[in-house]
Amino acid sequence: MNSPDQHRSLKLTIPQSSRSPGLMLFPRDGGCVLYDPIEGNIQTNLGDFPGCRFLANSGNWLLVLDSGSNLYIIDVFSKETIPLPSLEDDGKEYVVLWLFDLPGHSYMSFCKNGDSHYTDIPLVFDDYAFHKYDSSIAVTSSGEVLLVESDPRSRTWFRLYKKDPDVEDPDHACHTVTEVHSLGGEALLLDLGFTVPANKALGIKPDSIYFTRHFRPCHCSPRDLDICVYNLATQSLHRYHNLNKMDLMDARWFLPGN
Template sequence: MKVPSSLSSASMAKLSNSPWLMLLPKDGGCMLYNPREGKIERNLLEDFPGSRYLANSGNWFLVLDSGSNLFITDVFSKETIHLPSLESIRSRICTIKRIGDRGFLRLDITNILSCDDVRGLLWVDEGGKDYVVVWFFDREYDHDYIGFCKKGDTHYTDIPLFYPDNHWFKGLSEMVLTGYRLYITTSRRFVRVLDLSGSSFKECAKPFPMLSRYELCDSSIAVTTSGEVLLVESDPWDRCWFRLYKKDPDIEDPDSSCHALVEVDSLGGEALLLDLGFTVPANYTTLGVEPDSIYFTRHYRPSHWSGRDLDICVYNLASKSFNRFSDLDVTGLMDARWFLPGI
């Protein structure tokens, strides 16, 4: 990994084996924050003025530039890969036309879509030889489709988010991308699992419910290293607890059950980076990652729900205790995310 001149070798050594935070100020940029020392090291997007961070996979960032063009870049080596234009999406229901540098028009609706509403996910393999990019226009309660591309593609392929015969499988509330698997939580809290490895997408299984018995909780899905889907809940008012659930293996027909989940009290020694949506191996001594802990900033990614305040913390499931960072001022931040190079 190339060490940038503005980041010391000592800082890079610490960065390589412990979670840091990416801070996204309202006035632009993407700052790298060391929570152990309470200081900001550098602006990771200093070479891309006017650009906006969307997602990351380790050192690789998915970025939207000032001309509404997507690219991915290794923020340390500066290697950059330009992606197809947003209007190149091949859709079965509509086409997109660019309106200037910041607007897009879908021919099936009359509203102009803004580049400010573009959200995305990114996965890059360990050697940086392959990647998957997923993006969509984040229109609250009105998500019709998403687009994706892989290395070598010259266009995006659309994934419709509607089922004409089943409203339970429609819409989008959050997504997780792990390798070629895309997990989509529908508006009614069913989970679709899609395989993106082929020329199009393929449903891996029938969508299944991840419904909690508590309606007033904030929640997210997460995927373990073994591929198991979890539901993560927290108190939206005080954020004084987290709860974890998995599918109840004793329920034969989860579709006919109101609550098909069972609570669990451990991550099996792993840690959950909820901003990424999946667990990672955890060893505090060698990796700097706390086992059975949830690294949290907010729910409902990659959408950006208004009214959801940042709460940057680490929650330990065993001790049911929080570690918050009182020296970090979040008032000027648009967003923040936990960052682990190589993950």
């Protein structure tokens, strides 16, 4: 579905949750298991999905490509399955994002419901900074589009950018985005591509980035799993080293109940 040069992500209504983020783990020998990062143990086996590739998820729902190249979404708990593209627009709010990444010709485009056209953000950075880092796109709970950059090796830092509202002519501007240093007290689930309100009681930490792979939209080269929570305020990283003993093919953060 994706190419090394073109990334696409569909962001539906931002879900709310009454529980802390969980992890769905995908061992190489097949299946899907639910892991509780707070308790530090596997909760349950969610079943086997032979010959399937998991492309994305929104809460409990997984976007799946099976061995017959059929595309569908499935609730891993109830096993309810909806074939695609037979979905109908139910009028909910949405944001569609594109990240086109080629040296010398990179831009991010987005379109919200009600818009008649895409808004383009040409990505023009200093030569020493761009195309050397991993890039992803995300949407805040208020519908603001974010560009997320990070160190591709050790993931020791993250940088967040949004469209610069003061740029009048983006096609001829030196900088079309401006850096932001906070998520406004929210948390970013990078695997899902959106932010959620922080909640101390639920273990959802403010100004934190939950991720398992940073460069998930494009599989142009093998990337090891790196299950972490990065805190923007303290610039510190928490890794779940106890999961290294499992032979995992993939893992994804999700919000239970959505």
